[in-house]
Amino acid sequence: MSDQDAAFVKTITPRSKDFSRWYTDVIRRAELADYSPVKGSMVIRPYGYAIWELMQQALDRRIKETGHVNAYFPLFIPESLLKKEAAHVEGFAPEVAWVTHGGDEQLEERLVVRPTSEAIIGTMYSKWIQSWRDLPLLINQWANVVRWEKVTRLFLRTTEFLWQEGHTVHETEEEAQEETLKMLGVYQDFTETELAMPVLKGLKTESEKFAGALRTYSIEALMGDGRALQAGTSHNLGQNFAKVFDISFQGRDKTMQYGWQTSWGVTTRLIGGLIMIHGDDSGLILPPRVAPYQVVMVPIPRGDWRATVLPHAERIKGELEALGIRVTLDDREEHSPGWKYAEWELRGVPLRLEIGPRDVKSEQVMLVRRDTRDKLPVPMDGLGSYIDDLLRTIQNALFEKAVAFRDEHTLRTTDRAEFNEHFEGRPGYVVSPWCGSADCEAEIKTATQATIRNLPLDPAPASGNCIQCGKLGEVDAYFAKSY
RNA sequence: CGGGGCGUGGCUCAGCCUGGUAGAGCACUCCGUUCGGGACGGAGGGGUCGGAGGUUCAAAUCCUCUCGCCCCGACCA
Numbered sequence: 001m002s003d004q005d006a007a008f009v010k011t012i013t014p015r016s017k018d019f020s021r022w023y024t025d026v027i028r029r030a031e032l033a034d035y036s037p038v039k040g041s042m043v044i045r046p047y048g049y050a051i052w053e054l055m056q057q058a059l060d061r062r063i064k065e066t067g068h069v070n071a072y073f074p075l076f077i078p079e080s081l082l083k084k085e086a087a088h089v090e091g092f093a094p095e096v097a098w099v100t101h102g103g104d105e106q107l108e109e110r111l112v113v114r115p116t117s118e119a120i121i122g123t124m125y126s127k128w129i130q131s132w133r134d135l136p137l138l139i140n141q142w143a144n145v146v147r148w149e150k151v152t153r154l155f156l157r158t159t160e161f162l163w164q165e166g167h168t169v170h171e172t173e174e175e176a177q178e179e180t181l182k183m184l185g186v187y188q189d190f191t192e193t194e195l196a197m198p199v200l201k202g203l204k205t206e207s208e209k210f211a212g213a214l215r216t217y218s219i220e221a222l223m224g225d226g227r228a229l230q231a232g233t234s235h236n237l238g239q240n241f242a243k244v245f246d247i248s249f250q251g252r253d254k255t256m257q258y259g260w261q262t263s264w265g266v267t268t269r270l271i272g273g274l275i276m277i278h279g280d281d282s283g284l285i286l287p288p289r290v291a292p293y294q295v296v297m298v299p300i301p302r303g304d305w306r307a308t309v310l311p312h313a314e315r316i317k318g319e320l321e322a323l324g325i326r327v328t329l330d331d332r333e334e335h336s337p338g339w340k341y342a343e344w345e346l347r348g349v350p351l352r353l354e355i356g357p358r359d360v361k362s363e364q365v366m367l368v369r370r371d372t373r374d375k376l377p378v379p380m381d382g383l384g385s386y387i388d389d390l391l392r393t394i395q396n397a398l399f400e401k402a403v404a405f406r407d408e409h410t411l412r413t414t415d416r417a418e419f420n421e422h423f424e425g426r427p428g429y430v431v432s433p434w435c436g437s438a439d440c441e442a443e444i445k446t447a448t449q450a451t452i453r454n455l456p457l458d459p460a461p462a463s464g465n466c467i468q469c470g471k472l473g474e475v476d477a478y479f480a481k482s483y
Numbered sequence: 484c485g486g487g488g489c490g491u492g493g494c495u496c497a498g499c500c501u502g503g504u505a506g507a508g509c510a511c512u513c514c515g516u517u518c519g520g521g522a523c524g525g526a527g528g529g530g531u532c533g534g535a536g537g538u539u540c541a542a543a544u545c546c547u548c549u550c551g552c553c554c555c556g557a558c559c560a
Contacts, residue, residue: 018554020553020554021553021554024553028494029494035551035552037551039550039551039552091559092559094558094559095558095559116560145560147559147560149558149559150484150557150558150559151484151556151557151558151559156560157559157560161560163560218560229560230559230560231560232560233560265560266560267560268560269560270560298519300518300519301517301518302517302518302519305518333518335518335521336517336518336520336521336522337518337519337520337521338518338519338520338521338522339518339520339521339522340520340521341519341520341521342520342521343521345520354519356518356519357519358519359519366519449556483560
């Protein structure tokens with residue numbers, strides 16, 4: 001172990017030694033989030049929130065480009081509304097927070113703090129939709145929701161979290177299905193392009209689908225420890241909610257019909273995914289597109305550096321900013337350059353720019369990539385466009401690396417012994433034939449802790465007989481241990 | 484919700500077994516020298532030991548209850 005590695009051990013647990021602790025250490029040391037006094041709740045600190053804001057911008061743009069508009073619905077939902085859809089209540093009842101009092105007075109009807117907004121939105125949609133001309137109705141909201149979880153993890157599962165939830169109503173079943181898949185595709189484009197997080201699009205099994213949905217689709221991402229993370233979901237709600245909330249309209253054929261709905265969401269959990277998919281023993285590695293700072297400049301304070309080095313640094317900073325590159329100049333005098341290197345690596349800044357007297361003299365700077373640690377001298381002339389290109393290269397490299405990792409950790413097998421053996425650890429995905437029975441799914445989970453993450457969208461015929469019961473296989477399912 | 488572990492300056496932890504009134508390293512403040520991979524010297528500030536109750540002349544230390552965090556399982560974004 002090198003000296004520098006030894007120094008890191010003091011601050012964060014190595015990833016290979018204890019992935020969970022590493023994860024928590026990175027979040028706290030990089031100042032992404034902190035525990036709050038309320039159990040299961042966390043504070044998203046400025047650096048973590050800046051990442052979320054970048055994600056929001058990138059996703060919000062896509063949501064709007066596909067014709068949706070933003071609105072805001074209330075936090076509180078009357079108990080009676082939540083209870084209207086039977087499967088929905090049943091799914092969420094164990095984890096809702098109740099408001100029973102206003103001041104000292106007990107409320108006539110209890111309110112739930114939204115765990116999701118189908119009920120309140122459905123109620124409003126019922127009032128807003130009269131005619132086929134009111135459709136499609138395409139609304140998204142950015143909000144917080146509360147789910148009273150028993151076990152919580154920073155970002156991955158907290159009592160309160162931030163998300164975006166789209167709620168749409170369509171004239172026909174086909175349109176709703178098209179919308180469901182369209183938004184799943186938007187999520188894939190978003191996570192892969194912005195987060196450099198390759199995902200698997202697919203259909204959730206009956207036992208894993210959203211409470212009240214007809215069908216649930218998901219994108220799943222493989223984390224660095226071989227566990228899968230559900231990174232986003234898109235639901236075709238059919239007419240389930242439309243019927244109980246009376247979302248009906250007069251159709252083109254003059255008959256009254258129920259609307260066909262979808263809902264879809266991604267959450268701050270994605271930040272957790274970002275950490276776990278790219279990070280290393282030195283800390284966070286952020287894809288440039290969602291890095292609050294894409295470049296950190298570290299001047300080497302030698303001699304009269306404020307007069308000789310700093311002006312060059314500031315000039316370069318201005319040039320980079322003019323190109324739209326997010327850059328910070330760390331000219332603090334209380335820390336040595338070495339200290340700053342370690343600190344900004346921990347915080348995942350994609351590119352470090354070192355500039356000292358030697359560089360000024362030779363009209364160059366030192367660039368160091370966070371992902372590969374490659375160190376290269378680059379002339380000041382044309383530096384901006386060079387960095388611009390390099391950031392793109394880093395973004396792509398992170399994605400390719402994650403794809404390679406996923407492929408290396410995907411096993412296809414029709415052999416149950418091999419299947420079991422693989423799930424003794426956390427191997428990633430195992431793709432195996434499944435007969436479609438919930439019993440088999442449950443038995444596999446009991447035996448191996450692995451669940452079906454999802455099923456391919458355009459399934460080829462199964463590669464063999466069901467890995468559990470040996471009967472005719474219906475489809476090859478993606479199994480994994482998950483978060 | 485079950486099993487296990489842990490709560491002592493901001494952080495990591497020692498002290499607890501065998502009660503006697505709190506300590507180290509890092510961090511922080513000031514001064515000086517430094518600075519191309521977590522610098523060095525000197526001088527300082529900061530905790531009543533997660534919380535409540537009990538035992539005792541005396542509790543960080545023993546007992547009871549309680550809260551929180553972490554890990555592993557059952558449920559979920």
